[in-house]
Amino acid sequence: MNFTDLIEKKKQGKPHSKDEINHIVKSFMAGTVSDAQVAAWLTAVCFKGMNVDETAYLTEALGHSGKVIDFGELASKVVDKHSTGGVGDKVTITLIPLLAAAGVPVAKLADRGLGAAAGTVDKLEAIPSLNTNLSTQAIVNQVKNINAVIASQADDLAPADKKMYILRNEIAAVDSAPLLASSIISKKLASGASNIIIDVKYGSGAFMDTPEDAVNLSKLMVEVGKILKKSITAIVTSMEEPLGRAIGNSLEVIEAVKFLKGEITKGDLADLTYAIAVTILLQMDLFDTGKEAELYLKSLVNSGKALEKFRELIIAQGGAAEVLDNYDKFALPTYKVECESKKNGYVQNINAHNIALALKELGAARENSTKPIDLSVGIYLNKKSGEYVNKGEALYTIYSNSEESTKAAQRFCDDAFSINESKPPVNNLIYKIISLKEEEDDV
Numbered sequence: 001m002n003f004t005d006l007i008e009k010k011k012q013g014k015p016h017s018k019d020e021i022n023h024i025v026k027s028f029m030a031g032t033v034s035d036a037q038v039a040a041w042l043t044a045v046c047f048k049g050m051n052v053d054e055t056a057y058l059t060e061a062l063g064h065s066g067k068v069i070d071f072g073e074l075a076s077k078v079v080d081k082h083s084t085g086g087v088g089d090k091v092t093i094t095l096i097p098l099l100a101a102a103g104v105p106v107a108k109l110a111d112r113g114l115g116a117a118a119g120t121v122d123k124l125e126a127i128p129s130l131n132t133n134l135s136t137q138a139i140v141n142q143v144k145n146i147n148a149v150i151a152s153q154a155d156d157l158a159p160a161d162k163k164m165y166i167l168r169n170e171i172a173a174v175d176s177a178p179l180l181a182s183s184i185i186s187k188k189l190a191s192g193a194s195n196i197i198i199d200v201k202y203g204s205g206a207f208m209d210t211p212e213d214a215v216n217l218s219k220l221m222v223e224v225g226k227i228l229k230k231s232i233t234a235i236v237t238s239m240e241e242p243l244g245r246a247i248g249n250s251l252e253v254i255e256a257v258k259f260l261k262g263e264i265t266k267g268d269l270a271d272l273t274y275a276i277a278v279t280i281l282l283q284m285d286l287f288d289t290g291k292e293a294e295l296y297l298k299s300l301v302n303s304g305k306a307l308e309k310f311r312e313l314i315i316a317q318g319g320a321a322e323v324l325d326n327y328d329k330f331a332l333p334t335y336k337v338e339c340e341s342k343k344n345g346y347v348q349n350i351n352a353h354n355i356a357l358a359l360k361e362l363g364a365a366r367e368n369s370t371k372p373i374d375l376s377v378g379i380y381l382n383k384k385s386g387e388y389v390n391k392g393e394a395l396y397t398i399y400s401n402s403e404e405s406t407k408a409a410q411r412f413c414d415d416a417f418s419i420n421e422s423k424p425p426v427n428n429l430i431y432k433i434i435s436l437k438e439e440e441d442d443v
Helices: 003-011 018-030 035-048 052-063 072-077 091-101 120-124 136-146 159-170 177-191 211-227 249-260 268-283 290-302 305-316 352-362 403-416 436-442
Strands: 079-083 106-110 148-152 195-202 231-238 335-340 345-350 378-381 394-400 417-420 430-435
Touching: 003 018, 003 035, 018 035, 018 052, 018 159, 035 159, 035 177, 052 159, 052 177, 052 211, 079 091, 079 177, 079 268, 091 106, 091 120, 091 148, 091 249, 091 268, 091 290, 091 305, 106 120, 106 136, 106 177, 120 148, 120 249, 136 148, 136 305, 148 305, 159 177, 177 195, 177 211, 195 211, 195 268, 211 231, 211 430, 211 436, 231 268, 231 436, 249 268, 249 305, 249 378, 268 290, 268 430, 290 305, 335 403, 352 378, 352 394, 352 403, 394 403, 403 417
Parallel strands: 079 106, 079 195, 106 148, 195 231
Antiparallel strands: 231 430, 335 394, 345 417, 378 394
16 A cells, blocks of 8 residues: 555545555554654544544554553453543542452553643652553553552553654644544553543643533544443543642642542542542442442542552552652652732632643643653642632642742733632533443434
C-alpha cells in the first residue's frame, strides 16, 4: 500500500479497511513512513473523522502493537478506570484503593501529563521513591497480591499508542473523538482488564467543550468496546472548574489522602469518587442498589481500610509510605502566598482553563514529553463555587518556587474567579452515565 494514497483517501473522507489501518500503524512503528506523513494522516482524520468500525480497527491495532497483560483466571474481574483528563483530577488516587479494599482487582495504566494538566503518574511520583515503571509480570503479581496497581504505560504495552499520542499532542490532534477513543481503549486492551469505566469530561478544563461532545465520545467508546468484546461504561462529568481544592502534584496527593482518611466527606471530589465506585460495583453485580454500595464504600473509608490499601500500594511500589502520616515528607515549595478576594460575594465559577494556565506558569505541567515538571508547586482553592467570601479573605493560595511565577500565576487565577452577591444554582457534576445496556435500550 502507498501511504500517500491512504492520506489522500482520508482527506476525501473515505473509510479505511482493517488492513489499511493495520498498515498505517505497522508502518509508523517500523519507521518506514515519516512522522510528517503520519501527522498528515492524523490531520485528515481530525477534519474528516472515522466511523465506528475504523475506530475499532485503530483501537485494536494500537492495543495489540505490543504485549497484552494476561491476568489468567482473574481477567474477567479486573477493572481499569480512565479519565479524559482535567484540572485537579485526582480521582484515580482516591478510587483505586477504595475499590481494592472492596475486593475488586484494579489494574490502572496511567500516563504522564501533556499540556495543561499533569497526569496520574506525575502525581504519584510526588511520593518519594515510588516506582510506576513496572514490568507486565510485576503488574500481574501486584494485582494478585494486593488487588491494586497504578503503573505507567510500559514501553511494551500499546507502544504505537504512546508514540502516536506524542505526535498528536505536537500537532494539536488530541481532541479528535475517534483518535481519543482509540487511544484510551487501546491502553485498556493492553492492560488486560475486562471491565472498563471511563470518566469523560467536558468544559473549560477538558478536551470536550460541551456535554453533547462528551456524550458523543462516550457512545463511540461504548460501541467500540462492544465490537472488541469489552464492557465499557462512560460517566460524563463537568470540568468547568477544577475538581477538589488542590491543583498540583504533591497537593493533589495530599488531598486524596485526606479523602481516604475520611477527612473529606462532601464536595465534588467525594461525590465523584463514590459515584464512579458505585457504578463499578453495580456493573459487576456486587450490589443490588446504589445506596447499599455507597454505604459499604463509605464504611471502608471510615474504618481505615481504604487508606491501608493505598499504603499497601505505595509500599509494594517502593514508595515512602510515611508521607501518609507526615505531609512534610513531600517536596516543599519556597513560597506560600495567600491571595485575597477583592470584594464580597459568592463564588459563581472558577474557570478551570485559567487555573490550568496558572499551573503551567508555576511549572507543574509540561508542554512536551521531555520537559521536567515541579512536583512541589500548585494552587489551593480556599473558596469554591457556591461559597461566600469576604473582601480581604483568602480566596486561593499559591505554592511556588519563584516570585516571578507567583505573579504570573496570580494574574490567571484572578481572572478565573467570578464573584457576585447572588448565590449560584447548584450544578450537577455528573451529566450522564452511558453503558452498553443503555445503548441497546436506545436501539
